[in-house]
Amino acid sequence: DNCVDVYKHSLVQFYQRPERELQREQSKQKELGFTDEEIERQSTFPYKRVGCCNDHSSAVTHLDFDIESAYIRSTSQSNELLFAFIPSGKQTTATQELSLKQWFTDTCVLGWTVKSIWAKGSLGSDINTLDRTHCKVPPWAPSHGGSQPSPYPYPDGFRPKGSYIPVDEYPTNNYPGEGTPDSWGHHVLATGDDSGKVKLFRWPAFGFKQAFRCFVGHGSQVAQVRFSYDDDYLISAGGADMTLFQWRHVIPNKIYVQNLPNKKQEDGRYVIGNSEMKEILREYFAKLFKVDRTERDLQPPRVVSSDMDKEKERAKFIGRVQERSWKGEVPEEKGNLPDREIVSVAIFNSGAANEGNAYPTAEYGSQITSRWAAVVFKSKDEVDDVIDLYGHPSAVNYESFFHNGEMRLYPLYRQIDESPAAMREAGIRDMKQDDYDPHRPVILIRSERDMRTGKKTYSRWEPMDHNDYEESMGQKPHFLLITANDPNESPVTSVFDRNMAKVEAKWIVDKCAIDPDWEEQFGMPTSNDDVMEVYTKQTERWQEIQEWLMSDDKFGATSSGKEFRSFEAWFEEKKERSQDPKRK
Numbered sequence: 001d002n003c004v005d006v007y008k009h010s011l012v013q014f015y016q017r018p019e020r021e022l023q024r025e026q027s028k029q030k031e032l033g034f035t036d037e038e039i040e041r042q043s044t045f046p047y048k049r050v051g052c053c054n055d056h057s058s059a060v061t062h063l064d065f066d067i068e069s070a071y072i073r074s075t076s077q078s079n080e081l082l083f084a085f086i087p088s089g090k091q092t093t094a095t096q097e098l099s100l101k102q103w104f105t106d107t108c109v110l111g112w113t114v115k116s117i118w119a120k121g122s123l124g125s126d127i128n129t130l131d132r133t134h135c136k137v138p139p140w141a142p143s144h145g146g147s148q149p150s151p152y153p154y155p156d157g158f159r160p161k162g163s164y165i166p167v168d169e170y171p172t173n174n175y176p177g178e179g180t181p182d183s184w185g186h187h188v189l190a191t192g193d194d195s196g197k198v199k200l201f202r203w204p205a206f207g208f209k210q211a212f213r214c215f216v217g218h219g220s221q222v223a224q225v226r227f228s229y230d231d232d233y234l235i236s237a238g239g240a241d242m243t244l245f246q247w248r249h250v251i252p253n254k255i256y257v258q259n260l261p262n263k264k265q266e267d268g269r270y271v272i273g274n275s276e277m278k279e280i281l282r283e284y285f286a287k288l289f290k291v292d293r294t295e296r297d298l299q300p301p302r303v304v305s306s307d308m309d310k311e312k313e314r315a316k317f318i319g320r321v322q323e324r325s326w327k328g329e330v331p332e333e334k335g336n337l338p339d340r341e342i343v344s345v346a347i348f349n350s351g352a353a354n355e356g357n358a359y360p361t362a363e364y365g366s367q368i369t370s371r372w373a374a375v376v377f378k379s380k381d382e383v384d385d386v387i388d389l390y391g392h393p394s395a396v397n398y399e400s401f402f403h404n405g406e407m408r409l410y411p412l413y414r415q416i417d418e419s420p421a422a423m424r425e426a427g428i429r430d431m432k433q434d435d436y437d438p439h440r441p442v443i444l445i446r447s448e449r450d451m452r453t454g455k456k457t458y459s460r461w462e463p464m465d466h467n468d469y470e471e472s473m474g475q476k477p478h479f480l481l482i483t484a485n486d487p488n489e490s491p492v493t494s495v496f497d498r499n500m501a502k503v504e505a506k507w508i509v510d511k512c513a514i515d516p517d518w519e520e521q522f523g524m525p526t527s528n529d530d531v532m533e534v535y536t537k538q539t540e541r542w543q544e545i546q547e548w549l550m551s552d553d554k555f556g557a558t559s560s561g562k563e564f565r566s567f568e569a570w571f572e573e574k575k576e577r578s579q580d581p582k583r584k
Contacts, residue, residue: 004060004074006051006089051089055082062108062129066101073098073108079124081110106132106189106203116210117191117201128239129224130191132203133231135344137188137376138253188249190234192222198236198247217245230346230374232486253343253377255386257281258352258481259359260371260412261468270371272468274347281373283415286339288446288461289389291325318388322408325389326436328446336448340386341378348372353487359479360402360409364438366476369469383484390482402438409479411441413461441465441477495545495567503538544571 026039058078065072071092073083083098084091092098099112106113109127117127187203196218201210220240227234227249234247263271272280352372359365377383391409401407436442441463447456466475481487548567549557555570 002056002058002060002076003052003054004056004063004072004084004089005049006053006072006087007047008050008087009047050087053082053084053089053091055084055091056080064103064105064108066098067104069104071098071101073103073111075108075110077125079110081108106130109191112206113204114189114206116205117189117199117212125194127191127193128222130189131226131234132190133188133227133249134229135231135346135374135376136186137231137251138343138378188231190225190227190236192225192236194221196220196222196238196241198222198225198234198245215247218243230348251376252380253383254484255375255377255383256372256483256485256487257375258354258372258483258487259368259478260347260373260480261464261478262369262371262470263468264470270349274349277347277373278345280412280414281345281375282342284413285375285377285386285390286342287415287459288413288444289322289325289410290328290337290340291321291389292337316406319406319408322389323436326408328444340382343376343378345376346374348374351488354481359481364402364476365409365479366466366469368481369478387482387484390480405436405438408436409438411463411465411478412480413444413463416460416462439477492545492549495548496542499541499545499567500538503541504534507534507537 029039053072053074056074056076056078057080058076060074060076062075063072064074065086070086071083072086072089073081075081082091083093083095107130108114109117109130114130117130119126189201189203189205191199191201193199196216198215198218200213200215218236218238218241220238222236223239224237225234231251232249234249236245236247237243238245260277261270261272265271270277348371350370352368352370354368355370357368359368377386391407402409443463444461446459446461448459449456464478466478469478545567548570551570552558553570554573555566557565557567559565
């Protein structure tokens with residue numbers, strides 16, 4: 001009937017309403033095809049119709065609510081874009097004002113923000129569906145378009161002429177709650193059309209010759225596309241081919257943070273709400289634990305192989321960097337180190353991949369909560385810096401590193417705002433930074449120099465402890481688990497890629513030990529014998545990975561214990577068992 005009906009959820013018990021309304025509701029459900037058993041099992045009125053927008057001249061195809069649930073917008077098969085009030089459904093013609101509003105979803109294929117998704121000469125039915133990401137990401141394509149849009153990140157080995165640092169030439173304004181007006185990045189828009197293609201645009205897509213990425217795979221038209229709740233996946237549904245495709249939305253500048261505070265009030269709401277938690281995470285990752293890596297003693301080791309000694313060398317290097325960042329010392333000539341630039345922060349109150357596991361072990365840390373977050377940075381270098389300084393994966397893969405103090409893990413810190421007078425009275429200028437203690441996180445004092453006046457300002461950072469977590473989580477430190485890859489994904493791909501690279505690096509190290517000039521001449525396997533030798537070693541390692549995938553031993557992929565599933569830790573455990581007859 002070309003109508004948008006507006007319903008209000010009203011959970012009203014049947015016995016609280018007149019009998020005639022009950023009979024009317026049951027007869028309506030009977031006409032809709034409900035069985036007698038389904039009708040009898042219901043005890044409440046599900047929805048109540050409160051309004052209707054019947055101004056479309058053809059069937060309604062898409063519908064969006066604004067962020068305040070005060071308006072709706074809808075499109076139809078006759079290429080109409082209409083706006084209406086909620087809950088009455090009465091049409092409004094204030095299109096210019098409503099075009100500036102923030103909408104909770106973006107599924108309508110018509111509008112100013114999506115005008116450039118339509119190719120020249122296309123029909124109104126060519127694009128069937130679209131969806132927008134929930135959070136901003138760094139730009140992967142220029143907004144000016146062109147015949148060869150440059151993707152970001154660039155393929156391995158490819159560097160364009162000039163600067164290849166991604167620049168957002170046409171930044172979009174932020175809505176309230178999306179950060180400061182000068183925050184960097186943009187949303188991504190996905191479309192599905194009649195030609196079976198899935199395309200990615202930057203949002204809003206209103207530039208001339210808007211650049212896009214195109215993906216094929218469907219054998220017919222694409223009927224529907226939707227991003228997952230964390231923007232990591234895109235699901236597309238085909239029409240006549242009746243297929244569902246799952247696409248991985250790669251965001252290289254993204255980290256995943258688990259074990260966030262989860263203490264709740266009596267009414268079930270979190271003591272630290274999502275908006276406050278976003279600001280805490282922004283300050284934590286932007287300002288705390290920074291170090292200048294250009295210093296000579298903070299240069300990484302040149303060669304890293306799969307040999308355990310080389311892994312320890314890498315771990316010791318990370319330990320030196322962590323120790324320097326813990327002290328917060330900055331040379332006078334360097335001035336203040338720049339803050340990391342954060343594009344977006346998303347908080348999720350359930351679904352942590354490692355929920356219930358003790359991190360890093362039951363001896364040192366408490367169980368991971370269900371609350372987690374996804375943080376997107378401006379550059380990949382900032383992600384690598386955070387992974388190193390805020391806790392390295394080696395602390396999980398090799399328990400002895402953390403046990404011996406070679407690696408450091410940190411809880412979530414919160415900056416406490418204090419007046420300069422109160423800080424002077426507390427003697428904060430004379431406070432000395434305490435040594436790192438994995439059993440008792442200490443208060444941190446950080447100083448920054450005002451480049452205009454030359455005076456130092458001090459800030460106080462307090463760790464979040466068991467008072468910010470549920471009582472069931474224990475009294476031990478709550479370390480943050482930070483990973484660069486999605487912890488909900490299968491680890492097979494990352495484990496395979498990492499180990500194949502290690503095997504080849506180990507082969508190169510062994511080759512250089514025999515002939516020091518070999519690396520300068522070749523640097524990689526060239527002859528058939530060299531290729532076959534590396535292939536044989538990589539095949540052996542792949543067989544070990546397959547054994548790990550089916551192992552229920554400690555650290556195995558199918559282990560039922562509370563240990564983390566780690567191939568490196570499982571491999572070392574297996575090696576120690578083979579060398580010790582008593583452990584076999």
